[in-house]
Amino acid sequence: MFVCRTCRQTVQRVCGQHSATYVQWPSRACVTAGRGSFEQRRGVHNTRVQCQSLRTRLLQNKTNLDVSLTKGAGISASSSLQGSAEENAQKFQRPMAQTTIDEEEVKKFSNLAELWWDEAGEFEALHSMNELRVPLIRDALVNQRQQESEGTVRPSLPLEGFQILDVGSGGGILSEPLARLGALVVGVDASEENIKIAQAHVMHDPKVARNIKYIQATVEDLVGTEEEKFDAVVTSEVVEHVADVPTFVTACCQLVKPGGSIFLTTLNKTYLSYALGVVVAENLLRLVSPGTHDWNKFISPQDLQYILDQNDFSTRLLHGMMYNPLMKRWSWIKNTSVNYAIHAVKAT
Numbered sequence: 001m002f003v004c005r006t007c008r009q010t011v012q013r014v015c016g017q018h019s020a021t022y023v024q025w026p027s028r029a030c031v032t033a034g035r036g037s038f039e040q041r042r043g044v045h046n047t048r049v050q051c052q053s054l055r056t057r058l059l060q061n062k063t064n065l066d067v068s069l070t071k072g073a074g075i076s077a078s079s080s081l082q083g084s085a086e087e088n089a090q091k092f093q094r095p096m097a098q099t100t101i102d103e104e105e106v107k108k109f110s111n112l113a114e115l116w117w118d119e120a121g122e123f124e125a126l127h128s129m130n131e132l133r134v135p136l137i138r139d140a141l142v143n144q145r146q147q148e149s150e151g152t153v154r155p156s157l158p159l160e161g162f163q164i165l166d167v168g169s170g171g172g173i174l175s176e177p178l179a180r181l182g183a184l185v186v187g188v189d190a191s192e193e194n195i196k197i198a199q200a201h202v203m204h205d206p207k208v209a210r211n212i213k214y215i216q217a218t219v220e221d222l223v224g225t226e227e228e229k230f231d232a233v234v235t236s237e238v239v240e241h242v243a244d245v246p247t248f249v250t251a252c253c254q255l256v257k258p259g260g261s262i263f264l265t266t267l268n269k270t271y272l273s274y275a276l277g278v279v280v281a282e283n284l285l286r287l288v289s290p291g292t293h294d295w296n297k298f299i300s301p302q303d304l305q306y307i308l309d310q311n312d313f314s315t316r317l318l319h320g321m322m323y324n325p326l327m328k329r330w331s332w333i334k335n336t337s338v339n340y341a342i343h344a345v346k347a348t
């Protein structure tokens with residue numbers, strides 16, 4: 001069920017031209033009461049039924065798109081694709097880059113490779129992020145399977161039967177728990193040192209090792225060579241380190257099966273993300289080494305969703321994440337202005 005973010009009324013509407021269900025926010029009641037305007041927020045975006053002509057028409061009209069949906073893990077999702085078609089086209093419609101590797105970035109992680117499994121060290125925040133991202137991925141995939149099989153499939157491990165590609169897998173901090181839940185995981189990373197550490201670490205747990213294959217590669221290397229497509233592609237805290245985001249995300253999208261999922265976590269490009277994600281996290285609290293993040297590489301959820309949208313994905317969940325450095329724990333928050341996660345599903 002889709003609801004207005006303000007008044008919680010159901011706001012499904014039907015596209016007059018195509019009889020397709022789409023979603024709008026705010027609701028008519030809110031507009032009437034002055035809590036939003038269709039002019040500003042003529043955010044009609046079809047999330048249930050692909051209605052390409054409607055979408056194209058809206059983009060042509062330079063309309064802001066806005067999505068509000070509540071779905072998955074009790075977390076509300078909201079997003080808005082800002083910017084006109086022209087602006088977005090200028091930003092993103094250019095030739096694909098040859099490589100997504102930023103050598104300097106990969107070198108930074110190669111130099112830290114020995115530290116991947118020090119749970120109280122450089123990658124402490126990534127270890128602790130598993131508390132959010134592992135259940136997010138697990139619940140989304142399990143829910144989807146339950147819907148598709150009408151609850152008849154009950155594997156012994158929740159992710160049994162799923163093939164997941166973890167892009168930018170680093171030392172395997174996320175790959176391992178996903179494999180432990182039963183998924184067959186392929187972890188790819190541009191850094192040879194990271195892959196070696198990941199391979200060595202997983203050998204401590206032979207049961208998990210059976211479910212994981214690590215490859216030194218970029219995602220674009222896999223497109224065209226890997227015949228199988230994945231039920232899900234996961235790329236967590238990687239987008240902000242690649243050389244070309246549209247090329248990177250497009251390649252990730254190409255490796256997802258129709259109806260499959262992509263999960264991304266990254267940092268928004270806001271003043272607040274500069275203050276907290278760079279100045280405070282790196283220079284004041286030293287949560288990660290100074291220089292870990294280049295703010296210019298951060299990307300807004302709207303821009304990321306635009307790229308996903310172009311690849312025939314619809315957003316199921318967009319949510320903010322916040323790290324508490326005292327508790328050393330992450331929590332979900334509505335605000336996406338610093339860290340955020342996106343789950344999107346490919347059209348069937």
Ligand SMILES: C[S@@+](CC[C@H](N)C(=O)[O-])C[C@H]1O[C@@H](n2cnc3c(N)ncnc32)[C@H](O)[C@@H]1O
Pocket residue numbers: 100101102105106109110126167168169170171172173174188189190191194217218219235236237238241242243
């Ligand atoms: C911050 S780490 C995230 C590691 C892992 N996803 C996690 O959350 O635990 C970023 C990783 O992305 C890798 N990376 C950067 N650019 C890449 C690219 N173009 N292709 C594949 N991996 C890349 C780096 O080598 C590094 O291991």
